[in-house]
Amino acid sequence: MNEDTDLFKAIGDATRRTILDELTSKDGQTLFEICGRLTMKHGLASSRQAISQHLTVLEQAGLVHTRRQGRYKFHHLDTGPLRSIVERWPIDREEPNP
Amino acid sequence: MNEDTDLFKAIGDATRRTILDELTSKDGQTLFEICGRLTMKHGLASSRQAISQHLTVLEQAGLVHTRRQGRYKFHHLDTGPLRSIVERWPIDREEPNP
DNA sequence: TTGACATGCAAGTGGCGACTTGCATATAAC
DNA sequence: GTTATATGCAAGTCGCCACTTGCATGTCAA
Numbered sequence: 001m002n003e004d005t006d007l008f009k010a011i012g013d014a015t016r017r018t019i020l021d022e023l024t025s026k027d028g029q030t031l032f033e034i035c036g037r038l039t040m041k042h043g044l045a046s047s048r049q050a051i052s053q054h055l056t057v058l059e060q061a062g063l064v065h066t067r068r069q070g071r072y073k074f075h076h077l078d079t080g081p082l083r084s085i086v087e088r089w090p091i092d093r094e095e096p097n098p
Numbered sequence: 099m100n101e102d103t104d105l106f107k108a109i110g111d112a113t114r115r116t117i118l119d120e121l122t123s124k125d126g127q128t129l130f131e132i133c134g135r136l137t138m139k140h141g142l143a144s145s146r147q148a149i150s151q152h153l154t155v156l157e158q159a160g161l162v163h164t165r166r167q168g169r170y171k172f173h174h175l176d177t178g179p180l181r182s183i184v185e186r187w188p189i190d191r192e193e194p195n196p
Numbered sequence: 197t198t199g200a201c202a203t204g205c206a207a208g209t210g211g212c213g214a215c216t217t218g219c220a221t222a223t224a225a226c
Numbered sequence: 227g228t229t230a231t232a233t234g235c236a237a238g239t240c241g242c243c244a245c246t247t248g249c250a251t252g253t254c255a256a
Contacts, residue, residue, distance in 0.1 A: 005112060011183075012110035013214080014103060024187055032232065050215055052233075071223040071232050079189045085109075086184055089122055091177045111244075130202065148245055150203075169202050169253040197256100204251070212243085221234070226227100 003062075007081050010061035016054045018042050020063065023077035030072050031055065101160075105179050108159035114152045116140050118161065121175035128170050129153065 010016055015038075022037055023029065029037070035051050038044040046054075055075060058064040062081045067074045108114055113136075120135055121127065127135070133149050136142040144152075153173060156162040160179045165172045 004115070008106075008110050008112075008115070009213090012106050014106075015214085017102070017106070017186075020187060030232075046214095047216070048233085049217085049235095053214075073233070077187075079187050082183065082187060082189050085180065086189065088115075089118060089175075089177045089180060091180050091184065107243095113244085128202075144244095145246070146203085147205095147247085151244075171203070200253100200255080202251105202253075205249085207247090209246080210244095212241105214239105214241090216239080217237090219235085222232085224229100224231075226229080 003081075004084070006057075006061040007063070007084065010057050010063055011082075013054065013057075015044060015046055015050070016058055018044060019051070019054055019058065020077065023064070023075060027077050028067075028074045030074060034075065101179075102182070104155075104159040105161070105182065108155050108161055109180075111152065111155075113142060113144055113148070114156055116142060117149070117152055117156065118175065121162065121173060125175055126165075126172045128172060132173065 011020070018038060019034060022034055022041075026037075031048065031052055034055075035046070035048050038046065038051065055064060055066075059066060063078055065076045065078055067076065109118070116136060117132060120132055120139075124135075129146065129150055132153075133144070133146050136144065136149065153162060153164075157164060161176055163174045163176055165174065
């Protein structure tokens with residue numbers, strides 16, 4: 001599976017996009033913290049295992065990097081791969097002023 | 099199904115991304131023209147019906163607009179919806195010079 | 197009008213992916 | 227050492243989606 005496939009597959013799932021939103025608002029969360037905040041803030045009721053698998057997919061796509069510390073594993077957002085989308089097709093960056 | 103779901107689902111398929119590539123290099127193609135060029139240039143061997151269904155998905159996502167003229171139907175690219183991706187997460191637009 | 201061309205529609209099939217379930221491992225608190 | 231905490235792994239289920247198949251509709255040329 002090539003890089004593009006990994007990337008687009010990763011952002012193709014609504015729960016994974018919400019996880020990216022969560023890491024945008026607070027970077028470096030643990031799995032349990034993400035689970036809790038997804039339930040609280042976003043009303044999602046996904047199990048820990050489901051979220052864990054989502055994080056694995058995001059990591060394979062290079063959108064999330066992890067850092068181990070004792071029994072904790074912190075997840076960090078990296079939007080770098082998303083730039084390839086912007087560069088692939090001609091996107092107008094700014095709306096012209098009316 | 100909300101807008102985001104349509105958009106990310108649309109670009110989640112490799113064949114549909116190749117169609118967007120094709121329309122980027124030559125806009126306003128008919129279904130048959132797209133089929134031919136996908137086979138020639140990209141080595142894809144998808145049937146006409148499959149491509150037609152892909153174009154429907156792209157149109158639902160707002161990435162492709164169509165224009166009917168007699169028995170022909172021309173397909174036009176619109177990258178506008180892709181901007182929502184750029185705006186959703188903080189993407190560094192430019193690499194800093196080394 | 198007859199035939200060729202361009203597209204549309206709808207049911208059926210197969211595989212991939214999201215999610216669950218159950219257990220395992222590792223670290224830290226007591 | 228014992229228990230609780232945080233995460234990992236793997237098999238199984240189920241629904242969705244890409245693709246096919248077959249036929250229908252509409253347009254233009256002769």
